[in-house]
Amino acid sequence: FVFFLESITPSIMSQQLKFIVEKLNAVPFRRNFNLISFDSLEPFALLQVVNDVLAEIGHQNKVDLREEAPEQTAIRMLNFLRVLGYKPNVETGSTIASFRNGLVQAEKQVVYPLLQWLLERLSELKKRAYLAKFLVKVDVPPEHLQDEQVAEVYQGYEDLMDQFKELHKTSNQLKSSGFSTAEIRKDIGNMEDEREQLTKRVERLKKRTEAIPDYVQMLAACQELRTERERETRIAEMKREQKNQLLRTDQRLYRTGQQLRDLKATLVGATAESLLQQLEEENRVNSYMCNEKLPKEIESLKLKCRDMEQVLSMPALSESDLDELQDQIDEANEEINNLVEKRMLRANPANDKLAIVRQQANMIQRKKEVAMENLKEAMEELSGLDAELKEKRQTLKEMGGAVPSADEMEDYVKTLRVKGTEYKGKRAELAEIRDEVAVLSRTEEILRSKDESVGDFLSKLEEEKGISGYRKTQEELEKVSSVKSELDERKGKKLEGISDMARKLHEAIMQKRTKLAPIIRELRPLRQQHQELVTEHEEKKSVYDTTSAGLESNLSKLEQEVKAFREEILLEQSRYHYLTAMKGSVEEKQRRVATEMKSYVPSADVDRKKSYRDMYTKRIQEQENLGKNLREKQKAVRESHGPSMRQMKMWKDLQRLMECKRECFAKQQEEKRREAFAEQE
Numbered sequence: 287f288v289f290f291l292e293s294i295t296p297s298i299m300s301q302q303l304k305f306i307v308e309k310l311n312a313v314p315f316r317r318n319f320n321l322i323s324f325d326s327l328e329p330f331a332l333l334q335v336v337n338d339v340l341a342e343i344g345h346q347n348k349v350d351l352r353e354e355a356p357e358q359t360a361i362r363m364l365n366f367l368r369v370l371g372y373k374p375n376v377e378t379g380s381t382i383a384s385f386r387n388g389l390v391q392a393e394k395q396v397v398y399p400l401l402q403w404l405l406e407r408l409s410e411l412k413k414r415a416y417l418a419k420f421l422v423k424v425d426v427p428p429e430h431l432q433d434e435q436v437a438e439v440y441q442g443y444e445d446l447m448d449q450f451k452e453l454h455k456t457s458n459q460l461k462s463s464g465f466s467t468a469e470i471r472k473d474i475g476n477m478e479d480e481r482e483q484l485t486k487r488v489e490r491l492k493k494r495t496e497a498i499p500d501y502v503q504m505l506a507a508c509q510e511l512r513t514e515r516e517r518e519t520r521i522a523e524m525k526r527e528q529k530n531q532l533l534r535t536d537q538r539l540y541r542t543g544q545q546l547r548d549l550k551a552t553l554v555g556a557t558a559e560s561l562l563q564q565l566e567e568e569n570r571v572n573s574y575m576c577n578e579k580l581p582k583e584i585e586s587l588k589l590k591c592r593d594m595e596q597v598l599s600m601p602a603l604s605e606s607d608l609d610e611l612q613d614q615i616d617e618a619n620e621e622i623n624n625l626v627e628k629r630m631l632r633a634n635p636a637n638d639k640l641a642i643v644r645q646q647a648n649m650i651q652r653k654k655e656v657a658m659e660n661l662k663e664a665m666e667e668l669s670g671l672d673a674e675l676k677e678k679r680q681t682l683k684e685m686g687g688a689v690p691s692a693d694e695m696e697d698y699v700k701t702l703r704v705k706g707t708e709y710k711g712k713r714a715e716l717a718e719i720r721d722e723v724a725v726l727s728r729t730e731e732i733l734r735s736k737d738e739s740v741g742d743f744l745s746k747l748e749e750e751k752g753i754s755g756y757r758k759t760q761e762e763l764e765k766v767s768s769v770k771s772e773l774d775e776r777k778g779k780k781l782e783g784i785s786d787m788a789r790k791l792h793e794a795i796m797q798k799r800t801k802l803a804p805i806i807r808e809l810r811p812l813r814q815q816h817q818e819l820v821t822e823h824e825e826k827k828s829v830y831d832t833t834s835a836g837l838e839s840n841l842s843k844l845e846q847e848v849k850a851f852r853e854e855i856l857l858e859q860s861r862y863h864y865l866t867a868m869k870g871s872v873e874e875k876q877r878r879v880a881t882e883m884k885s886y887v888p889s890a891d892v893d894r895k896k897s898y899r900d901m902y903t904k905r906i907q908e909q910e911n912l913g914k915n916l917r918e919k920q921k922a923v924r925e926s927h928g929p930s931m932r933q934m935k936m937w938k939d940l941q942r943l944m945e946c947k948r949e950c951f952a953k954q955q956e957e958k959r960r961e962a963f964a965e966q967e
Contacts, residue, residue: 302402309405310335314342329392333359336389336397339404340366344415360390361831369418370411372403383839420450424823425830486776571661579658 300321307324310317315338327335333351337359340347344366351359364386374385374396388396404411424443431437495501885897 302398306398306401306405309408315339325394332394332397333389333392336363336392336401339401343370343404343408343411344418356390357832360386361828361835363389364835365831366415367400369422370404370414372400374399382842386835386839417454421447423447425827574654575658579655 303321303325307319307321309315310319310324317335330351337347337349337351340363341349347362347366349359349362354362374382385396387393389400426436426440431440495505498504882897885900
C-alpha cells in the first residue's frame with residue numbers, strides 16, 4: 287500500500303505537466319511545446335516561461351531576464367505573487383526561503399505547481415493585478431505622515447482609492463446588468479424624437495386653444511380636474527389597500543382563533559403533572575437525539591465525506607490496483623476473524639457476569655434506534671401534513687379566504703341587488719345607443735350617396751367649363767403647402783437649437799479654461815515634486831523589499847524552531863503527567879502492601895486491623911453458610927411441594943363448591959320473590 291501511495295506522485299506530476307503544456311500551446315501564449323520538450327527546458331528558459339505568464343497577467347512584468355539581475359527578478363516575482371495571493375504548498379516548499387531559492391533556480395517541484403496555479407486562474411488573476419495597481423496602498427513611514435502636507439495628500443489618495451472602489455463596483459454592476467451602450471444610445475435617440483414630437487404637439491395645441499375665450503380659466507379648471515382625479519386615484523388605492531389589510535387581519539384573527547381552539551382542545555382533561563410529564567418525555571427524546579443519535583450520524587457522514595475526498599484526490603485506479611486492494615481487505619478481514627475467535631476462546635462464558643447486561647444493553651439500544659427511526663418517520667410525515675395544510679389554506683385564501691359570516695353575506699346580497707339595478711339601467715342605455723347608431727349609420731349612407739352625386743355633377747361641370755381635375759389639384763396643393771410649412775418650421779427650429787447649443791458649448795469651454803488656468807499653474811510644480819517622490823519611493827521600496835525578504839526567511843526559520851520546541855514541551859509534559867500518575871499508583875500499592883504486612887506481624891496494639899486474607903476468608907465462610915442455608919430451604923420446599931399443591935387444589939375445589947352454593951341460594955331467593963309478587967297481583 288505504501289508503494290502504491292508513492293506511485294501516485296509521478297502520475298500527478300505527469301497530469302500537471304500535461305495541463306501546463308496544453309495551456310501554453312493555447313491562446314494567448316501559442317507555444318509549440320510537447321511534454322518532452324517542455325520537461326527538458328533549461329532552468330533559465332523555464333524561468334522565462336514563468337515570467338511570460340506573469341507578463342500576460344501584469345504588463346509591468348514584461349522584462350527580459352537576461353538584462354535583469356537574479357536578485358531583482360526574485361524580488362519582483364515574489365512581490366507580484368504576494369499581490370496575486372499565491373501561497374506555496376507546504377509539502378513542496380516548506381519555507382519561504384526554500385520557495386524563493388527554488389524559484390530563482392527554476393526547480394520543477396516549485397515551478398510546476400506555480401504555473402498550474404497561474405494558468406488555472408488566468409482571467410481572475412488579470413483582474414486582481416489590474417485592481418492591485420489602484421488598491422495596493424503606498425507604504426509611507428509614520429514619521430513622514432506627521433507632516434501636514436504629506437498627511438493631506440495621503441488622505442486624498444485614500445479617498446480616491448475609495449472612490450475607485452465604488453466606481454469599479456458600479457461598473458461591474460452595469461456590465462452584469464445586460465445593458466449595452468448601443469441600446470442605451472438608441473433609447474436616448476428614440477426618447478429625444480418622442481420629446482420633439484410631444485413638443486410640437488403641445489405647440490399646436492397651444493395655438494389652437496389660445497383663440498378660445500376664457501382660455502386661462504379653462505386651463506386652471508383642467509389643472510384642478512387633473513389634480514382631483516389623481517387625488518381620487520390615490521384615495522381609491524388607499525381604500526383598496528385598507529380593504530386588503532382588513533382582509534389579512536380577519537384571516538389572521540381566524541387563524542389565531544383556530545390555534546386557540548386547538549390549544550383548548552389539547553388542554554381538556556390535562557393536568558399540570560401530565561403536561562410536565564409530556565415536556566419531560568419530549569426533553570428526553572430531544573436529549574437522546576442531540577447527544578447520541580445525531581452525533582453518530584454526523585460522525586458517520588464525516589467519515590464518508592473523508593473517504594470520498596480521499597478517493598477523489600487519488601488518480602484513477604487500474605484493475606490490478608483494485609485486485610491488490612481487495613486482497614489486502616480480505617487479509618485484514620481474515621486477521622480480524624482470527625483475533626475474534628482467539629478472544630472468544632480465552633474468555634470464559636461462565637465467569638463473564640456482564641454478558642447478560644451487555645446483551646440487555648444492546649437490545650435496549652436497538653429498541654431506542656428503532657423508536658428513533660419511527661419518530662423520525664412520524665416527524666417527516668407530520669411536516670408533510672403541515673405543508674399540505676398550509677397549501678390548502680393558501681388555496682382557500684386564493685379562492686376567497688375564510689367562510690363569510692351572516693352580516694358579510696347580507697352585505698354581499700345588498701351589493702348584488704345594487705349591481706343588478708345598475709346592470710338593467712346600463713342595458714337600457716346600451717339599447718338606446720344602438721338605435722341611435724343605426725339611425726346615424728343610415729344618415730351616413732344617405733350623405734355619402736349625395737356626396738357621390740354632387741362629385742359627379744362637379745366633374746361634369748368642370749369638363750363643360752374646360753377645367754377638369756381642378757378640385758383634385760386644389761386639394762393636393764393644399765396638402766403640399768401644409769407639409770412644406772411644417773418642414774420649414776422644423777428646419778428653423780433645428781437650426782436655432784444647433785446655434786444655441788454651439789454658443790453654450792463655446793461659453794462652457796471658455797469658463798472651464800478660465801477655471802483650470804490657475805489650477806494648471808499650481809499643478810506644474812506639484813508634478814515635478816510628485817516625480818521626485820516617486821523616484822525616492824521606488825528606491826526606498828526596493829531597499830524595503832530586500833530587507834523584508836530577508837526578515838521573512840529568518841522569521842520562517844524561527845517559527846519552525848518555535849513549533850518544534852513547543853511540540854517537544856508538549857511531549858515532555860504528557861510524559862511527566864503519565865509518570866506522576868504511575869508513581870501515585872505505585873505508592874498506593876506499596877501502602878496497601880505495607881498495611882497488609884503489618885497485619886501479619888504480631889504486636890501489642892489492641893486495635894490491630896484485620897488483614898485482607900482474614901476479611902476474604904470470613905466473607906467466603908459467610909457465603910458458604912448462606913449457601914448451606916439456601917440448600918436446606920430448597921430441600922424443604924421440594925419436600926412440601928406435593929402436599930402443598932394438593933392442598934391448594936382442594937381449596938380451589940372448595941371455593942368452586944361454595945360459589946355454586948351461593949349461586950343456587952341466590953336463584954332460590956329470586957324465585958321466592960317472584961312467587962310472592964305473583965300472589966300479591
